[in-house]
Amino acid sequence: MSLRLRLGLAASLVLALALAANVTANASGLSAPRGQERHCIAQAFKVGTPAPAAAAEPRCFPTFAKAIEAATGGAIQLAPNAGTQELRTAQRIRPSAQYVIGIDYWDANFTGSTFTWWVDNPNGCADGSRYWNNVIPPDWQNNISSASTWQGCNHFVHYEGIYLGGSAIDCTCATMGVMNDKSNSEEWYQ
């Protein structure tokens, strides 16, 4: 086989693998170029209250700004292209009972599609409240690569197993080391 033919075959193989990986990653629409990402939200459950039988049902939006608006009950309005940095300095513009306690990111370094968790307690974790998701919604299981924490929750622990089992990492995390793409349940506390 000539060198040119061999190189051509190798390039074709690499291209095919890349396309296959892209199709798989985009099957859920979560890992996509900026502008095609999905941004989902759900309520985290306070420890001590009856846990629901099923995983939290997420609602998803095409922009981070829309997701934050929904997660905060309309209290925070970000510019359409805003990201996490803008959220850090955003002001609440009207009363609402919903507060963000944590954001999971599909990719490392707080990038990619997001999952924003909110609670109905203005104190978040600051009053000693703890929250958890005993099972992360299916699309996001084993797919989180970074996470940021909010509202007095100094600990945002991501567990490998459901119901807070197995290995874990305590965030805020720009990367997650051996826990990259391994989270299946989460817990927040002060």
Added chain:
Amino acid sequence: MSRLLSRRTHRCLTFAIIAMLTAFSVGLASAPVNAASPNGNASERHCIAKATRVGTPVRFAVPVAVCFPTFAQALSAATAGSTQLSAGFKAKDLTRGQIRPSVQTVISIDFVDAQWSGNTLTWYVDNDVGCANFDEYWADTMPLGWNDVVSSAQMYDSCNFATHFEHTGFAGAYIDCLGNGCYTMGAMNDATSSEHWRK
């Protein structure tokens, strides 16, 4: 000229001896740790290392592992001779009640393989209290040859928590081995670089 040759020869000999000693000590500490050891054969290595009590000023000292061909010898050394087991005794069969009181207390055993098998690293402390008085212990780094090789762990004495961290200095991901220990370590398999023990 002959004096110069003699000096050179002397230097070469010194260098060779140092190189051999280094290779030998590194081999003792690291190479055997990963060796397959399904049946307690000659390739097994069972090491011991002292954990540092939290609050003492030597936190950053690298623990030194001393290794033996059998677990029984390792446990005897870790307990200052108070506990004597049969030569073929398996570490996974060790119960808290089998460890005799001593001036040194065994607090946990790390295993190279899952399901409490393979080569072992027995951690001890130099007192007879262990974690009973809420004393905590740590190893800021793992001994030479023991970084990123731990696949299961058991706890002893009153140290009910043995947290294994991904990075040195208790950073990154972790797994809390509780009660009887970790039979497997999930994402933390072969990833331990520091440890912390508490009641």
